[in-house]
Amino acid sequence: MYKEIKTIGVLTSGGDAPGMNAAVRAVVRTALSKGIKVIGIQRGYNGLLNGEVREMDLRSVSEIIHRGGTVLYTARCLEFVTAEGQKKGAEKCKELGIDAMVVIGGDGSFKGARALANLGIPCIGIPGTIDNDIACSEYTIGYDTAMNTAVEMIDKLRDTTQSHDRCSVxxxxxxxxxxxxxxxxxxxxxxxxxxxERPYDLDHDIISRMNQTQKTGKKHFIVIVAEGVGHAQELANEIQARTGIDSRATVLGHVQRGGSPTLRDRVTASQMGYHAVNLLEKGIYNRVVAVSADKIVDYDINVALSMHKTIDTMMLDVANTISI
Amino acid sequence: MYKEIKTIGVLTSGGDAPGMNAAVRAVVRTALSKGIKVIGIQRGYNGLLNGEVREMDLRSVSEIIHRGGTVLYTARCLEFVTAEGQKKGAEKCKELGIDAMVVIGGDGSFKGARALANLGIPCIGIPGTIDNDIACSEYTIGYDTAMNTAVEMIDKLRDTTQSHDRCSVxxxxxxxxxxxxxxxxxxxxxxxxxxxERPYDLDHDIISRMNQTQKTGKKHFIVIVAEGVGHAQELANEIQARTGIDSRATVLGHVQRGGSPTLRDRVTASQMGYHAVNLLEKGIYNRVVAVSADKIVDYDINVALSMHKTIDTMMLDVANTISI
Amino acid sequence: MYKEIKTIGVLTSGGDAPGMNAAVRAVVRTALSKGIKVIGIQRGYNGLLNGEVREMDLRSVSEIIHRGGTVLYTARCLEFVTAEGQKKGAEKCKELGIDAMVVIGGDGSFKGARALANLGIPCIGIPGTIDNDIACSEYTIGYDTAMNTAVEMIDKLRDTTQSHDRCSVxxxxxxxxxxxxxxxxxxxxxxxxxxxERPYDLDHDIISRMNQTQKTGKKHFIVIVAEGVGHAQELANEIQARTGIDSRATVLGHVQRGGSPTLRDRVTASQMGYHAVNLLEKGIYNRVVAVSADKIVDYDINVALSMHKTIDTMMLDVANTISI
Amino acid sequence: MYKEIKTIGVLTSGGDAPGMNAAVRAVVRTALSKGIKVIGIQRGYNGLLNGEVREMDLRSVSEIIHRGGTVLYTARCLEFVTAEGQKKGAEKCKELGIDAMVVIGGDGSFKGARALANLGIPCIGIPGTIDNDIACSEYTIGYDTAMNTAVEMIDKLRDTTQSHDRCSVxxxxxxxxxxxxxxxxxxxxxxxxxxxERPYDLDHDIISRMNQTQKTGKKHFIVIVAEGVGHAQELANEIQARTGIDSRATVLGHVQRGGSPTLRDRVTASQMGYHAVNLLEKGIYNRVVAVSADKIVDYDINVALSMHKTIDTMMLDVANTISI
Incomplete structure (x- = not known):
């Protein structure tokens, strides 16, 4: 038998991601539709420790589904990494009458949620990060928006890259x-x-491809470098030195984190928030909501945190075949 | 044993969809990478009958992945619905040395492809339509772009709807x-x-929801009507008459068919085009490429054309719960 | 000698326009920087009559410069067209301690402002309407955003128009x-x-131009019809009947009224709001702020309301020469 | 009496700018409408020296008005800075039958045009640069698009800046x-x-403003740094050290140079191209087309190159008053 959930807390934690607002909205309204009270906690676990909270009603999440960022704000909380901080957090929950928590964020945020769970506060995690680096889920909130933002920026960059016969890294x-x-x-x-995830060979993967493609008439090039590889400027310098093609580096940066969420992020976040509260209502606790085979599912939080996800490097073969 | 494919034809048919160019590009480049020649056929089956064709090289599909519409143009072809037209089409293929066809379009286009298949021209279908109404595939090229375009337009409409306390249908x-x-x-x-897919009750689904939501402080409303339901203006009039709220109808129209494709449409179309040529290379014929459980798969063209797809009306319950 | 302005009221009236928020923000902050109190009046003159008001502080206009619509809401007010309503409005101003009014809207809104002025409430008008139909000013707030929105929508429409060899009206x-x-x-x-502003001849201005252009190889066409001309569908039908080219009508509609304002609308609105308060501070009353020769200027409200503006139809000659 | 212009050359030079295509299109079509032949020169003065040219017809500039970059490509040409190179360029013009040149670019490009003019090739300059740093003109092609692109990127950045209570430089x-x-x-x-154009004082212009604004409740900040000031990262570090507010630097970079041109850039570029050819037709040579008091005008090229333009630093006072 489980305790009935009368009040839930909801927070966003870690880096913000477009679509987090849609998730918050879905959590709030689904809960209210079931007669569950919702307390919005601001600035992640910090706000829990500091009591930066407010009760949410239907209208408190109006006009936010199309907004980037998070209306609950977010922050990293060093104190909450400690056992002390976690204990204080659990006590705060009790003090505030919070029977269960919904935590929207990444793996770090879920570890905080698990700590609360171990201290008797039932939790549900919702994967929110632009990086898609949450092992249990094929998809994370913000991922689609960030990628489309990057694509739009690179489409603009392409114009000038092409006009000048350059290489953009x-x-x-x-x-x-x-x-x-x-x-x-x-x-x-x-x-x-x-x-x-895959080492590269400058000669084989870039220089010789550029030379080969140039022979077919192509004069401008785009090279994408993941943040985890980095060194865009050095690479541009190297390419220019080796090929003679004017090469420029661009770091798209934090612009990718913001902006109005795409349909996919809004819809997935809405479904995830809805699912999270339904789990709590059914007395199913300590789960992470996820997408698997394009469906909304959920995993035990311990299992979720121990899973591994691999990148489909076969996609690189697709890219190598058609981007030439 | 199967005939080796030396030359393929590719065409786009039916309504155009953003991402078709990415599919054409992937077909052309994947084929060329395997030493297969590609003939681009313009304006769908019309172009096949009229010989409106040109050989495609690597550079003929440069700078198109980010463009809406289709560089091969498209058209509906009445002649090709007849057995006569289809026979002429198959003869044209032989005349042009086309060993196999890749047809990008909807169900109507696939029926044309099947007719060619029955006349000895191996075919692969790629689902391209903004409407997502191809039974065998969870996803069709153009669907994501069209939806995001609609969302962006409605986000703008929301501003003026809100400023004036209106209802936008x-x-x-x-x-x-x-x-x-x-x-x-x-x-x-x-x-x-x-x-x-689901009948509605004006009183229950709209008027009483509006009244209920108004009581919580909401003063402006958006109502979405599918093309297959229609009558947006009549509905707006009815809502205004019943609620007293100034109500306006907007038909988003053909703007939804165009525009630079989203990342999802570009990537899915690229994978589908790549997959289509890989099938042909392996001697696997008369298939429709599809997305199932978020993976690229393929179905026999007869099976594909006999499948049925249902809408997840549970999504309406999500909507009803959180959009209040 | 003039009365010192200690408190101003600000409202938006008539149709909303992107950039109105930037104007409100500039009015509020410029006034506060001079020690003038600001009362925000909601829903235009209605809100004045109903006392729908709130005092504005620096943060009350935060995070609105990039938002479409108007945070003060807007409405048409029939009561305020009457002498009775205007008298009541002037009394309300005195009751609320409003020493002067800043009215953001179109000619109709300025007539209301003039009525207040005649009843002893100093007023400044700021031209806000997407239609650019305010005689005294070359430019009105919202005009640039509305045009760019229309252009973006037509750019999308162009893709499908071109793919299908159509004419879009x-x-x-x-x-x-x-x-x-x-x-x-x-x-x-x-x-x-x-x-x-200029009558057209279907044969000369459209049909024969289409025929002539078709001969040079063009197969798709865009025809723009101003709202004041209308009848897009009839025109499309006529064009199709006369040329045989598949023709479709699209009414872009209220989407053009919303969306995040362009830089030009934000900057111009900011300058206008700043200028309006500076006038009041200097005791210069009953003026309409305007753009003339690309500079921010102001006119007596009676003069402004009696001015006429003509369209530069020579622009049509530019269009006729280069869009062929 | 002047020589009749039968053939003109057109090139884009220096950094590319959105709207250059609209200018090229207007030059080509206006010339053709007057029976003047047009030779498109690729890659700026380089293409002139190398004979990288092609005759332009009506359709050669179709479907480019909405495209960023320049279909004529652009490049910097060291050879053309020398008297030798200029002489060779003038000879090439004669060889190609070019009676006059239209040069779209910045001051550097106009100096090349003046050199040609001095060697007997009549020239018209059209100001095309995103930087708006051409003294004779209030407005340069590409300026509006670049600014709106920057604004859109910063609007996205704002979301994450706000969610994290940061300062974005x-x-x-x-x-x-x-x-x-x-x-x-x-x-x-x-x-x-x-x-x-104006020195700044870190304490007064940034730190004390931040402190003052924080007291009114604002927690996130945007600081804009012009390329000519630079050092965004150092500034962010300094701000963080002085205020304790998490501060991040973003360099928007070359993305600002690309993208579909705004309405203003398209329309102004169209008018400028139209005006340029009209000048040549009337035998008015060696002018730079410009915008003055929002009208299309032209200046003698020597006068244009000797003019100075100052920034309206009073705009900073507007900014200081309302962005607080």
């Missing part, structure tokens, strides 16, 4: 994962895509 | 299917979503 | 003025642009 | 001029705008 986000780079590289017709 | 595309409407409705926080 | 906004149509027509390379 | 383009920075700063509500 573009660093995209993704932390230690190449998901964004791989997809963005295919979508922008990049001659080469460098990701941390 | 918005008709989105989708032919006889509600896929676009359902997703766009969730993504824009529409109070009500009317789709052809 | 597109109605753009502008009420009785052709400013939007003329500029959008040039920017989208429209074969013909129909504006209310 | 953003470097925008503009070479040695602060035009882009000043306008973009106002349009994005930047707390501080650093331009090369």
């Amino acid at each position: 573009v660093e995209v986000m993704g932390r230690n994962a190449g998901y964004i780079a791989l997809n963005v590289g295919i979508a922008t017709g990049a001659l080469a895509i460098l990701i941390p | 918005v008709e989105v595309m989708g032919r006889n299917a509600g896929y676009i409407a359902l997703n766009v409705g969730i993504a824009t926080g529409a109070l009500a979503i009317l789709i052809p | 597109v109605e753009v906004m502008g009420r009785n003025a052709g400013y939007i149509a003329l500029n959008v027509g040039i920017a989208t390379g429209a074969l013909a642009i129909l504006i209310p | 953003v470097e925008v383009m503009g070479r040695n001029a602060g035009y882009i920075a000043l306008n973009v700063g106002i349009a994005t509500g930047a707390l501080a705008i650093l331009i090369p």
Whole structure:
């Protein structure tokens, strides 16, 4: 038998991601539709420790589904990494009457949630990060928007790259994962895509491809470099030295983290938030909501945190075949 | 044993869809990488009958991955619906030395492909339509772009709807299917979503929801109507008469068919084009490429044309719960 | 000698326009920087009559410069057209301690402001309307955004128009003025642009131009119709009947009224709001802020309301020469 | 009496700018409408020296008005800086039958044009550069698009800046001029705008403003730095050290040079191209087309190259007043 959930807390934690607002909105409204009270906690676990909270009603999440960022703000919280901080957090939950927590963020945020769970506060994690680097889920909130933003920026860069017969070396986000780079590289017709999951050979993967493609008449080039590979400027210098082609580096940067979420991020986030509260209502606790085979599913939080995800490097073969 | 494919023809047919160019590009370059010659056929089956063709090289598909529309143009072809036209088409293929065809389009286009297959021309279909109304595939090229375009337009409409405390009734595309409407409705926080797959009750689904939501402080509303339901203006009039809220109808129209494709459409189209040529190379004929459980798969063309797809009307429950 | 202004009221009235928020923000912050109190009046003159007001501080206009619509909401107010309503409005101003009013809107809104002025409430008008139909000013807030939105939509429409060898007849906004149509027509390379300021001849201006252009190889066409001309569908039918070219009508509609304002609208609105308060501070009353020769100027409100503006129909000659 | 112009050459030179294609299109079509032949020269003066030319017809400039970059490509040409190179260029013009040149670019490009003029090849310059740093003209082709692109990117950055309570220091383009920075700063509500035309004081212009604004409740900040000021990363470090607010630098980079041109760039470029050919037709030579008081005008090329333009630093006062 499980305790009935009368009040849930919801927070966003770690790096922000477009679509987090849609998830918050879905959590709030699904809970209210079931008679569950919702407390919004601001600035992640910091706000929990500091009591930066407010009760959410239907209208408190109006006009946010199309907004980037997170209306609950976010922050990293060093104190919450400690056992002390976690204990204080659990006590705060009790003090605030929070029966269960919904945590929207990445692996680090889920570890915090697990700590709360171990201290008796039921938790549900929702994967929110542009980097798609959460092992249990094929898809994370913000991923689609970040990639489309990168693509739009590179489409603009392409104009000037082409007008000047240049090579543009573009660093995209993704932390230690190449998901964004791989997809963005295919979508922008990049001659080469460098990701941390696969070592590259400058001669074979870039220089000789450029030479070969130049012979067919191509004069401008895009090379995508994942954040986890980095060194875009050095690479541009090297390419220019080796090929004589004017080469420029661009680091797309934090612009990729913002902006109005795409349909996919809004819809997936809405479904995830809805699913999270349904789990809690059914007394199913300590799960991470995820996408598997394009469906919304959930995993035990311990299992989720121990899973591994590999990149489909066969996609690189697709890219190598068609971006030439 | 199968005949070796030395030359393939590729065409786009039916309504155009953003991402078709990425598919054409992938077909051309994958084929060329395998030493297969590619003949681009313009304006669908019309161009086949009229000999409107040109050989494609690597550079003929440069700088098109980010462009809406189709560089091969498209058209509906009445002649090709007849047995006579189909026979003429098969003869034209032989005359042009086309050993196999890749047809990018919808169900109608695939029926044409099947007719060619029955006349000895191996075919592969690639699902390209914004409406997502191809039964064998979870996803069709152009669907994501069309939905995001609709969302962006409705986000703009929301500004003026809100400033004036109005109700906007918005008709989105989708032919006889509600896929676009359902997703766009969730993504824009529409109070009500009317789709052809589920009858609606004006009182229950719209008027009483509006009244109920008004009591919580909401003063402006978005109602999404699928093309297959239609009558946006009448509905707006009815809503205004019943609620007193100034109501306006907007038909988003053909704008939804164009524009630079999203990352998802570009990547999926690239994978599908790559997969199509790989099938032909392996002597696997008369298949439709599809997405199932988020993977690229393929079905026998007869099976594909006999499949049925249902809409996930549970999504309406998600919408009803959170868009209030 | 003039009365010192200690408190100003600000409202937006008439149709909303992107950039109105930037104007409100500039009015509020410029006033506060001078120690003048600001009262925000919601829903135009209605809010004045109903006392729908709130005091504005620096943070009350944060995070709105990039938002479409108006945070003060807007409405048409029938009561305020009457002498009675105006008298009540002036009394309300005195009751609320409002020493002067800043009214952001179109000619109708300025007439209301003049009525208040005649009743002893000093007023400044700021031209805000997407239609650019305010005689005293070369430029009105919202005009640039609306035109760019129309251009972006027509760019998408162009893709599908081109893929299908069609003619798209597109109605753009502008009420009785052709400013939007003329500029959008040039920017989208429209074969013909129909504006209310100049009668057109179907044969000469459209049909024969289409025939002539077709001979040079062009197969798809865009025709722009101003709202004040209308009848896009009838025109499309007529063109199709006369030329045999598949022709479709699209009414871009209210989408053109919304969306994040362009740089030009944000900057101009900021300058206008700043200028308006500076006038009041200097005791210069009953003026309309305007753009003349690309500079921010101001006119007496009676003069402003009696001015006439003509469209530069020579622009049509530019269009006729280069869009062929 | 003047020589009749039968053939003109057109080239784009220096950095590319969105809208250059609209200018090329207008030059080509206006000339053809007057029976003047047009030779398109690729890659700037390089293409002139190398004979990289092609005759342009009506359809050669179809479907380019909405495209960023330049279909004529561009390049810097060291050889053309020398008297020798210029002489060779003038000879090439005669060899190709070019009676007059239209040069789209910046001051450097106009100097090349003047050299040709001095060698007997009549020239017209059209100001094309995103930086707006051409003294004779209030407006240069590409300026509006570059600024709007910067604004859109900063709007996205704002989301994540706000979610994390950060300060974003953003470097925008503009070479040695602060035009882009000043306008973009106002349009994005930047707390501080650093331009090369006016020295800044870190304490007064940034730190104390941040402290003052924080007291009113603001927690996130945008600081705009012009390219001519630079050092965004150092500034971010300094701000963080002085205020304790997490500060990040972003260099928007070459993305600002590309993308589909805005309406303003398309329309102005079209008018300028039209005007340029009209001048040549009337035998008016060696002029630079410009915008003055929002009208299309022209200046003698020597006068144009000796003019000076100052930035309206009063705009900084507007910014300082309202972005707080």
